[in-house]
Amino acid sequence: MAGRWMEFGKYGAAGIPGWLAIARGLDELVTGVASPVTSKRGLNARLRYLTRSQAGYEAMARAGITATPRTIKNWVAGKQKPNNANRDKLDAAYWVLRRHNVVTDLKRRLNNNGAGTRVEIYPVDQTGVDEKRRRDISHRAINVRGAWDDMVDAWHKGPNDPSAAEMLDVIWDEVITDLGSDYDAYSYVTHIGFAA
Structure with missing residues (x-):
């Protein structure tokens, strides 16, 4: 994981690791029976x-x-x-x-014939941080190409597999480097949005 958040939350910032936000976004793309199992x-x-x-x-x-x-x-x-x-x-x-x-379908949809998928990154919530310690972090959007197969494979391993979390974290760090020198400000986020 990138370096500036070594003590994330120490001054009141709130958020989750970017890799976890990606995993949750992929979870939301898995649809199925809407009726509860109790019915x-x-x-x-x-x-x-x-x-x-x-x-x-x-x-x-x-x-x-x-x-x-x-x-x-x-x-x-x-x-x-x-x-x-x-x-x-x-x-x-x-x-x-x-x-x-849905793994194969997700990869196809997210890769979008090589065009990739637009990802919107919502930065950490700094409302609980003293104003003098706040960082200037804004909403960002990037088009992710070439990383979806590995991300979906890691996500597919499941939330209880520690290697999946580690792999997603590494991939997320590679993705955010495209944001330039401020990339590690997006190691933690409030939300990541994408649709396929």
């Missing part, structure tokens, strides 16, 4: 999605669902309902599989 419609949609492929069954197993194939078949048929713990695991498995299944 009949939401549960049924998740079950159909998960039982459509071997990858879905593998996602359920990784989520900790140990129900027999017969029980899962009864869930799909509506003859039996999963308990609350299994319902929550079904929801987790669904979103992990959705995340996995």
Whole structure:
């Protein structure tokens, strides 16, 4: 991570690491079933999605669902309902599989045939910083090209993988160097916006 924020927040600045803002932005691009898993419609949609492929069954197993194939078949048929713990695991498995299944599409959309994607960077919130310690940091916008495949791959590893966070941090540092000498002022941000 860039150097000027070695003691980030010491004087009252508020924000998050840029790499985390990118990961959250990618999370927002993953769409799926809007109905909650607690509703009949939401549960049924998740079950159909998960039982459509071997990858879905593998996602359920990784989520900790140990129900027999017969029980899962009864869930799909509506003859039996999963308990609350299994319902929550079904929801987790669904979103992990959705995340996995959108990787290729995200890369294509964000790379935009080599044109890249415009990224808007909102600097840290300095309202809690004494005026004499505030830095002159403004909203910036850059077009990111060539980094999306690596960013999406790191994001795909998931939020619980420390190597993913480290990789995203390195990539974010490379991206912000295009901002010139003031680049490390954007190591921490309040928000990063982009659409694909």
